[in-house]
Amino acid sequence: MNLTAWAVERDGGGGRDVNLLVTVEASADAPRAPVAVNLVLDRSASMRGSPLAAAVEAAQLLVERAGPKDYLGLLAFDGVPEQLAPLSIMDSGSRARLSERLSAMRTGSGTALHEAVESAAAAMRRLFVPGARPKLLVLTDGEPSVGPRAIAEFRTLGSQVAESGISLHALGLGRHYLPEILEALTGPSGTGFTHVDDAEGLPVATAALVAELFGEVGTYARLFVRPTGFSELLCRHRYPARGEGDSLSVGLGSLSHAFARRALFSGRLETAEWSLGVTTTWMENGDTRRVTVPVQRVLPDSQEGRMIRAVGAELDLVAAESASWKALMRKNPVAAAQSLSAAENALRELVDLDAEQVPARRHVERLRDLRQAVDRKAGELPALLVRRARAEDARTGLSIVQALPVPRKSGH
Known part of the structure; x- marks a missing residue:
């Protein structure tokens, strides 16, 4: 280290x-540690078509990346959770069976998210892989409609999962899932959650999570x-x-x-x-x-000192950005404008500090979208942007920041 x-x-x-x-x-x-992951995949009616196809493609990436010492399982849920593939070491036979289960998956009705996480965690607790921390990877696109729905109940569940030694990771797809629920589930594990705008972006987001999980x-x-x-x-x-x-x-x-x-x-x-x-x-x-x-x-204006200040400014930025969106959702434009101003000030500080490890440009587009929403002061809030900001806040607050992609050079 x-x-x-x-x-x-x-x-x-x-x-x-x-x-x-x-x-x-x-x-x-x-050397990386062996991986033990139970994939918890939403197959409710809203996942029908391209979302489920993209989710299956993303899950296949986990299967392909798994090594001979890794363990994977698959729990799918609609109104009822079902462990379609038990947690098994990824030899050739288990790999083929898991891939087949994924390819044959079909959508149902209802979203029993709470029971699905409970069931997946119970399956994980029955398995011990020396050197590996057991994990759940939850992918959902909707609000729970079956079983517990209160944020407090999911917060309690997230704490119980973490206290039992299991780390919970989550992907929220589209505009209908509740970011507060994913925050409640993942916060105690110290993982945050990832937002994906649409099915097309799911493989890219999953690839980043796979790198995180398989690089442990x-x-x-x-x-x-x-x-x-x-x-x-x-x-x-x-x-x-x-x-x-x-x-x-x-x-x-x-x-x-x-x-x-x-x-x-x-x-x-x-x-x-x-x-x-x-x-x-x-x-x-x-x-x-x-x-x-x-x-x-170190001195405040040294390279190290500027990085310390930049990390603080970035935390201020994403917290203020999230607060501004929340104020808009509560129909409080004055508070939204004040929080946006704080976020923009933090962005200017990031630009001035010019710390290579904390680049300001990864926040510019989101704050531009927020400025447009605050200036509009009316109309339906863009749900995707709200969820994107909440995910950024959750993961930045836990220092889980993926590297920016290298810009492609133009041919002229």
Whole structure:
């Protein structure tokens, strides 16, 4: 693992503040862990036609990518969940059977999302694969219509799944699924959810998730930050956090080749002399690794200092963007305009900081769409854009940010 911890001291609103950025990145040559995934696939009536065909094509990508030590299963749900393919090691026979099950899938009626996640998690708990954290990958395009529907019930379910050691990932397709439900399910696992506009974009989004799942090199990663000379310490990213003794303990989840994990902390100083002790732990090949990370103090305008500030500005941007959309949905144009202004200010800060690792351009199109919606002040909100913003907020808040694609060069 490549581990860094940079701290910058600056004047804050009520005194001196310190921002600490800890980065955990898998080494390029680190061997990946075996994968154990139960795919939870929505086959309700709204998936009929191109959505189901695209979902099956995306699921086949998991089958193709799986190695001989990986385990995959398939649970499909409409009004009733059904484990179509048991969790099995991906030898040639299991691979062929799973592929056949996917190809033969047909749509039904109803959407029993809560029961489907419960059933898939129960199947996962019966399987133990040494060195692998069991996972659920949920794909849905609609609101639950059978069984529990309240956000609180899905939040409880998401916590139960995470506490049992299972990591839950989710893809929301189109304009009808509820982002609040996917946030409730995935938040306790520290994974966030991915939004897909339409069936055509599903294979691309799945490819990114497959890279995340099949690039895993460590599980149950956790940071311990011990402050001295501070009156308070806050984790800016929305990881599950708790106090443990004299340290703030933050769960990072799994570590993957697909992205680096970052955790930004902000603390208010109580004394002129201060220090931060940082320790990282994770599971690798069944063994617990524990490493102390030396904290390097940097200047605000250094390359490292600008990156710390850029990570904070990006968190401010996506949170303000999501708040603006929420205000629009509540018919509160004044609050929407205020939150949009905060997001645009954060975007300008990102541009000025010019931190290569936190590029501003990945946010420009979304804020342009939001500006048009706020200026319009009326009419039906574009549901796809709302869900896209909520997904960006969820995953950025957990530092799951995919690299930008390299622009194609024109032929002239």
